[in-house]
Amino acid sequence: GxxxxxxxxxxxxxxxxxxxxxxxxxxxxxxxxxxxxxxxxxxxxxxxxxxxxxxxPESLVRSYSLDISRNVYGNPHSHNASSRLTHETMERVRYRILQHFNTTPEEYSVIFTSGCTAAIKLAAEVFPWRSQTESEAGSHFCYLTDNHTSVVGIRGLTSNRGVVTLPVSPQEVENRAKDKILGEVAVCQTPHLFCYPAQSNYSGTKYPLSHVEGLQARRLYPACDHRGHWFVLLDAASLVSCSPLNLQDCPADFVPISFYKIFGFPTGLGALLVRNHAAGILKKTYFGGGTAAAYLSSEDYYVQAANVSDRFEDGTVSFLDIIALNHSFEALYRITGGMQNIQQHTFGLARYTYMLLxxxxxxxxxxxxxxxxxxxxxxxxxxxxxxxxxxxxxxxxxxxxxxxxxxxxxxxxxxxxxxxxxxxxxxxxxxxxxxxxxxxxxxxxxxxxxxxxxxxxxxxxxxxxxxxxxxxxxxxxxxxxxxxxxxxxxxxxxxxxxERLKAAIVSNEEKTVNISEVTHKVEEKKKGPYILTNIYIYPIKSCGAFEAQNWPVGPQGLLYDRSWMVVNGNGVCLSQKRESRLCLIRPQVHLSSNELLLRASGMNTISVPLEIRTEMHASFPVCQSKVCGDRVETMDCGDEAASWLSDLLEQPCRLIRQSPDFTRYMNKKSDTGKSVTTSTLSLVNEAQYLMINRASVELIQKVMSSRQDYPELDTENIISRFRSNFVISGVEPFEEDNWSHLVIGNIRFMVRGQCVRCQMVGVDQNTGTKTKEPLMSLSAYHNGKVSQGQATSIHPILSSCLFTMFFF
Incomplete structure (x- = not known):
């Protein structure tokens, strides 16, 4: 038998x-x-x-081709509109990469390279190898013998630096792991590097990822036999092609990856994920374009860029390929649902083939x-x-x-x-x-x-x-x-x-989020002497205004002000700088029915809920985006809103809202440079509120009228272009520039500074057409400066309460 x-x-x-x-x-x-x-x-x-x-998949290439045929992507080192689009899209991709590996920008940085081999080479070139001295042993370069040539090739960089090369068999690490040898507390700081494959590209063997921390803590061989600080490079290229990698469970210091092994496209692009905790030890000698904070051409003076990614990405990266990754992630998750599903599917096929073969x-x-x-x-x-x-x-x-x-x-x-x-x-x-x-x-x-x-x-x-x-x-x-x-x-x-064939059990992990609420008492404040003439809310960032006679004040500003935003197919926030037709979208907030209505000429009216019940959170995909350099966590508002926006703007779009579980703070420091308690923000650019003075606008209107060959604009048209929350009157022109605070009703607002304007004020909010005014007249009046209006906020203690603001 x-x-x-x-x-x-x-x-x-x-x-x-x-x-x-x-x-x-x-x-x-x-x-x-x-x-x-x-x-x-x-x-x-x-x-x-x-x-x-x-x-x-073919849809990936079609989507990517459509993207680059519709958008102008400039060099990310420039500061024009096309370059900013590239930079913002690239930052979005970095976040998606980190999210894919269950980590955050606070823990890891993404350095783009030409591939996994280039990532490994970069890590080896900037690692601070030390030669042996009379008082301290030199660095060790260790690697598992079951490693790719690109890892073993690090020997060529270390051979002339007095570094000891130590190849280790998988059995040696395994046996010492079973012995549970505890390393003594390191008294020297000599850096050593151990290169460990997450998965053998030869046999498909997955090595225990728990060994990463064991090596870092010097509990495993060879780290336990050599004093110093042990860093681990985890070669993940083979593993991540069909399996998930959770960097929360496996905090390797350096993780090289190759994207074509995951997605098939683009090729010639990889990344080195660097644990921020370890980034400070890296020593870079050559500096290329974009990597310097400052340098002198006539003296040996160079200061590296503060951002880890900027520091190590010499010259212009392959930004169109990086943009393609956005479509790669989208296609992968849309087709498969994620790496856990891929792992189960592919393992089943491999296992069955193995057993029969x-x-x-x-x-x-x-x-x-x-x-x-x-x-x-x-x-x-x-x-x-x-x-x-x-x-x-x-x-x-x-x-x-x-x-x-x-x-x-x-x-x-x-x-x-x-x-x-x-x-x-x-x-x-x-x-x-x-x-x-x-x-x-x-x-x-x-x-x-x-x-x-x-x-x-x-x-x-x-x-x-x-x-x-x-x-x-x-x-x-x-x-x-x-x-x-x-x-x-x-x-x-x-x-x-x-007879060894048997079914596997798929385990699912669930995560829960705890939400805590804090309330504070409110102090009575004095009234101010001026008149509030208009209150404007902009529920969707960069879309049309919603005017109210009275309105609640919430923790992040006017309730629901800039709580939503429109993103393009790459997840990058759209603004009127690039898509002026956004102003034609007229959102309306209906507090009583808990809905946000989206209206536009020639379009059916649709609605999205103002508040999402906690039990519904799981059905709204959580994503990450960026506002003025700040990472924000958002929730997608569904396909109906996305289809409505895409039809109107004639490009793939999604409507997203700030996640209720995410808190964003104003960027504010004290005079001593230390962080201070600051107000929380919605999806606004810099401050909770924007106030303009009607008299200041009227003065700029006169400057515009004095300019030849330019059609005159009425006051309300100009006011709408500045997209303020509050319009006040009874004030001298630009008197507000010297204010430190103002009081509206019983609410005290702190003035954060003048609002510096951009070309977006040239968009007629009624038609979407673009003009050079009033930006040119602002510049002429302020001798080159283009500020108009004051950014304000409520004190953090008060901003956690809910007020209602009325005209008075």
Whole structure:
């Protein structure tokens, strides 16, 4: 009873049998429908080389092409409108990358590179290696022998710096981990670097990520044997192609990644994620464009940029490729729902293929394959979607990988062969000694060639790997190919191995957020002597005004003022600077019915809720955006509002609102430079409120009238362009520039400073047309300065209360 006959194999190699032993297949819809829609070019192709490069969905390329054909993206180092659009979109992408790995800008910085190899090289070049001295030992460069060539190549940078190179086998780290050796408290600060693969690109073995902290804390070998400060570079390129990486659980100091392995597109782009805690040790010598805060060309004087990303991104980064990442993330999550789903899907296919392939036998009972894996595909937490093996003929001889590759090409099956830029794992699994490696070179074999056997011994192997768009049909056709071309008939299978097939359990983690509320008492304030003539609320940032006779004052300003904003397809905030038609959107707040109405000429009126019940939060996707350099957490308002805006503005748009669980503070420091308690903000630019003086506007109107060949604008048209919350009268022109505070009703407002204006005041709020006025007249009157109005806020203690403001 060891084997069953060939008809049993064909029954096993069926989708029905696969579903019996693995339930996590696909992403909710029919996988064939998704392939027909997104991967039509792959018809007739069995692509099983996803560890080298996965495939991109066609909607990704269409979306990206539409983006760059509609928008002007300038060099992010400039400050014009197109450049700001590029910079803001790139910052949005950085946030999405960190969010993807469950971390934040406060913990990690994203440094864009040309790929994972460039990221590894950068980390090695700026790491502060120390040579040995009489009083202190020198730095150690350690790496797991199961590491990519790009990691081992760091040796070339450290060899002439007096750094000790120490290769470590996975077993050495594992054995010491089981021994639970505790490292002594480090008394010296010599920096050491350990390079640790999250997943072997050779075998798909996932190494314990808990070892990262163990190495940093000197509990594991070799850190426990060498004093100093140990940093860990986690090579995550192979892992993150099909698996999630949570940097909260695994706080590596440096994490190089490659994006085409995750998305398929764009290529030539990677990143080094640097833990901000470790960024201060890095020592950079060369400085390129954009990396300096200041330098002198005539003296050896240079001050590096304060921002970690700016400091290490020499010159102009590949910004169009970075913008493409926004579409890559969008497509990946839209199609699959996230990396956890991808991990379950791909592991199931790999595991099933492994079990059948490893169970195949020739008619004489000899095994068909020699599998190279440290485990038995028991769990997606210990094994990725990679199979590595060699085929064996019925006499027990290895079949060269080049022969397998040639035959696979006849069936249009794409696999990878060789050593996969991982000589350490290749030697370990194939049993090739260092002496034999040298002899193979003398025999003419070099990395990447087709010499697969030397003296009958393999020089490499075959690797099959899966991606999120892989199907059971890929597995089935590959297994049938192996049986048809390399198995001596009749086909038999090892029944004992097949008994190891079992279903896996998918665990779901839930997160909860606790919300606390604080209330404060309110002091009575005196009235001021002037008249408040208008109150304006702008519910949606950069859209039309909503005028009220009286209005509540909330914790962040006028209630619901700038609580929503419109973002483009890349998640970047739209303003009238780039899309003047925003002013044609006339939002109206209805407090009694708890709804925000969106109105525009020629469009149906739609509504979104003012307040979202706590239990509904989970159904509103949380995203991150940016306002005036500040990171803000927002919630998407749904497809109906997005479709309405997209139709009106003729470009992909979404309506988002500030998350109720997110608090943003004014950027305010005391005279001593220390942070002080500040007011909270909505999605406004700088302050809670903006006040303008009607007399000051009328004076600018006179300046405009005196300018030749320019149509006269009425006072209300000009006032609307300045988009203030409060309009006051009874004041001399620009008298407000000298105020320190003002009192409206029983509310005391602190004046934060003059509001410096931009070209947005040139947008006629009734038509959306752009003019050069009143900005030119402002500049003429103020001798080049363009300020108008005062930014104000309520004291933080008062701003947590709810008032109602009336005209008086």
């Amino acid at each position: 060891i084997a069953r006959r060939s008809m049993d194999f064909h029954k096993l190699n069926s989708f029905e049998t696969f579903k019996e032993v693995w339930s996590c297949y696909g992403y909710g819809e029919n996988l064939e429908d998704m392939l027909e829609r997104e991967f039509t070019r792959m018809k007739g192709t069995i692509y099983l080389d996803h560890a080298a490069n996965t495939l991109y 490893s169970s195949l036998c020739h008619g004489n009972g000899r095994p068909v394959t020699q599998m190279y894996t440290l485990g038995q595909f028991d769990s997606p937490s210990t094994q990725g979607a990679i199979l590595n093996f060699n085929l064996i003929d019925s006499c027990g001889e290895i079949i060269g990988y080049s022969q397998v590759d040639r035959m696979a090409s006849l069936y249009n099956i794409h696999v990878r062969t060789g050593c996969f830029c991982n000589t350490g794992a290749c030697q370990s699994f194939l049993g090739i000694t260092n002496q034999e490696m040298r002899r193979n070179l003398q025999a003419g074999h070099v990395c990447g060639d087709t010499i697969d056997l030397v003296n009958g011994q393999p020089t490499g192997s075959v690797r099959v790997s899966f991606g999120y768009m892989s199907t059971f049909d890929d597995c089935q056709k590959f297994l049938s190919f192996v049986v048809e071309c390399f198995v001596e008939k009749p086909v038999t299978v090892d029944h004992a191995r097949l």
